Amino acid sequence: MPHHLIRKLENFTRLSDADKGALEDAAAQRVRLFGPHQDIICEGDDPEHVNLILEGWACRYKQLEDGRRQIISFFLPGDLCDPHIFVLREMDHSVCTITPVKLAEIQRDTLLALTEQHPRITQALWWEMLVHTAIQREWTVNLGQRTGLERIGHLLCELFIRLRAVGLTEGDSCLLPITQVEFGDATGLSNVHVNRVLQELRGSGLIVLRGRYLTIPDLAALQAVSLFNVNYLHLDREGRHLDANGPDRPGA
Known part of the structure; x- marks a missing residue:
């Protein structure tokens, strides 16, 4: 489904x-x-x-x-x-x-x-x-x-918000099955640099990583550090004028 x-x-x-x-x-x-x-x-x-x-x-x-x-x-x-x-x-x-x-x-x-x-x-x-x-x-x-920290932080914010938009987060936590090598392939950073950035984010309390799970205790703080603006994800129903059942009908 x-x-x-x-x-x-x-x-x-x-x-x-x-x-x-x-x-x-x-x-x-x-x-x-x-x-x-x-x-x-x-x-x-x-x-x-x-x-x-x-x-x-x-x-x-x-x-x-x-x-x-x-x-x-x-x-x-x-x-x-x-x-x-x-x-x-x-x-x-x-x-x-x-x-x-x-x-x-x-x-x-x-x-x-x-x-x-x-x-x-x-x-x-x-x-x-x-x-x-x-x-x-x-x-x-x-x-x-x-910067390296901004790249990793920005990617974490994006993935978390995209997962939240489809109901795949639990509070401030979500599944994060990406390896450090894959982080590096996505951000242009070496494995050593990715590891150092993740340790810095953990040490500052901005993220918690346990196995394959990510927790972001203060999303606004991580967004600020990462220069993240959510507007590019367009998740506030900007197409509401196209709604099938009208913009204000609950449960439609």
Whole structure:
């Protein structure tokens, strides 16, 4: 069930029951399971469908010929891995799992029919793509301008707020299955530098890391230290004028 996707899209605009049912039907047609650290699709492949992450974490990456890797984005439950990707003749990047992943393969004909018959879904997906583009801009600023501490802190804030938006946090805590190597691949920092920054954040009481779980005791404080402004995630229903049932009807 794509309830994480529906919850995320409703951060942008409220969907009707018919919209939600159509998304559920599309996500149920072909479900696949992947183990951790497996490629879902590789650079050079011919993309035939859109992948919807139902459970688990994945990432988009580019890899150089000598093996160096740059993680370009993280995919969380409810994320569509490039909803427009079937217009490409071949992939120009790869997507791999971080944890075990359950995903739905949505065929291009299904997605086209979904957007043609349900205009609010189309509008919500526009917002979704806008947010993904905004995230890429922030990651560019991270790599070009922020310090190591700001890069890691900013990424932690982003992941926590994205997880909270789809109901995957518990109070001030969330699952964080990312290794220090993956942090480094996403922020352009060495493993030693990542370790030093995480220790500094822990020592200052801004984060608590226990195994694969992150706790942020004071999110506002971590945002301030990381120069984090949540506005680029557009989670305050800026598309409310597109709502299926009106902007003020409770429970719609």
